[in-house]
Amino acid sequence: MREFATFEEKLSAWTAESMKSVFGLDESEIHLGVSPTNNEQFGDYQCNAAMALSKALKKAPRQIAQEFVEGAVLPDFIDRVEIAGPGFINFFLSNSAVAGYIQSLENDAKLGAEPVGEGKTVVIDYSSPNVAKPMHIGHIRSTVIGNSIDRLYRFLGYNVIADNHLGDWGTQFGLMLVGYRAFVNEAALAEAPVEELERIYVASYNKSKEDETWREKAKTELVKLQQGNEENRALWKKFIELSIEEFDTIYNRLGVKFDLYRGESFYNDRLPKIIEQLEAKELAKESDGALIVDLEEDGMPVCIVRKSDGGYNYATTDLATVESRIEEFSPERIIYVTDERQQLHFKQFFKISEKLGLEANLVHVWFGLMRLPEATFSTREGNVIKLAALLDEAEARALELVKSSSPDMPEAQQKDLAKAIGIGAIKYTDLSQNPQSLVTFTWEKALNMEGEGNSAPYLQYAYARISSVSDKYKAQFPDSDLNRYPLVIEHELERRLAIKLARFPAAVSGAADNYRPNILADYLYDLAQIYSSFYSNVPFLKADEGVRESRIRLCRSIAAVLKQGLDLLGIETRDRI
């Protein structure tokens, strides 16, 4: 078993092994391991196998539990075991074993998490805004959730390739090209490039609705672009560069980094070959002039891979993208983070790529759509809330709070702190709930940063309090060496904290395996809650020597887990708040 294996891992391995030997089982469909209890009175871990084995062994569950407990030799980290209710086997960890484990984690950069991803590559495709349109609040979930998954997989040792699959190709560029030439305001373009590009697009789109020759012109320019016309290509590249530059300022504010910015256009050259393969394998056929893949036997509607005008569409591009990623990176898995509307599309193209023989584990992580209380928003309706405006507002509100609660702090520090709090609050709102729920955007919710209850500032506050205590300890006892004092569990809250700390790896793997950062967010909130209770009910700096050091040491581990955990959510911590 690995060096920093958790109690759950060790105990599960032990119960499974012991069950088999005590009852002479070979393989079992039944889960023989343990799971954490949800109530301390039932111990720390419980094994429920006795009930499930009842039928196979033809014995009463309590009797099975009894025989098991009598027949097996308890591992040394278990203090005692109890049989309860219909046949639950409850395990109580020994305090010294828990203390020893927490102490050993001080030497583990992963804080007990298993680097299961070592040697494996995973591509994560997220954020993916469209060129020439400003990012709005609809982009926040893909960006924030995708980035947290990115961070989680990196932490677990995966070689992560974060790819921003920009919408940089498509019919809208015909309108953009003619629109730009007719309407561009150079001053506005220099000032706020993407906003001006969007204005151009909307103007051109509106004109196209009533002016047929305008539509024709747009189409001609689009064809020229696709055929490689130099002027159009240069302009198109300019749209992309201006857009990326502006996206990057937002990503910097959010602490998001991509390894690649490969738009759809990157895969253009592969599209005809994808079609060839589909035809060669007789997966595609003509229908009303378009080329389609019939997925009826898979219970899905048909999927268009080439339009009747000869153009390709997104399914084809996505297939080419998978093929390219496999060739270049040999990923163990490719993860897409998009909103719920694309579920069918992903199911279809996953199925087609399987039929094409593209070997990769494709995962669609979808999240509920963001809505406004009044209605859905759209660029054309003009009721979008721009992401930059949301971030500005969050930082401004945070700064007000910081100024009122820390008036003596230097201004530069107040501003820095306000950024960490404002951005953290926005991210936490999205990361602390199940991604698959529909979200109605309200300023009040998005900017929840009063620090009351389950919120980012609450966690940041808990962290800052620990930092403050550590610093005071160093100031008061400059010559003390913490490592010379053992970590001892005495108080009930110390025990709860230590047990909670030992469950960090489970929270991380739960969040990563299920693509749900909220599992980690929940965990961190629980930890911070227990710590806050500990802080106000148990003295540490004022405790006797020995107890004091042990508690400071425990605090240090809590700080490490809080900092690392928040970092995995993309939320920053500060030593003072």
Place this chain on the structure above:
RNA sequence: GCCCUGAUAGCUCAGUUGGAUAGAGCAACGGACUUCUAAUCCGUAGGUCUCAGGUUCGAAUCCUGAUCAGGGCGCCA
């Protein structure tokens, strides 16, 4: 019409993939700052887990049906 989701406290949401008495926060009420940061803590109250069946030792969780809500279903991504 078909498919995918969701429905849990007045409000916003968790619920470790079938376990024991369903949990937090907000709002409400009562208490704690001469103290290691009160952006905190301690306590009270609040529930027919949408409804009806089923599966089994055991269901908020799985199955079937219904109601309501969101999304999708051939040339947008």
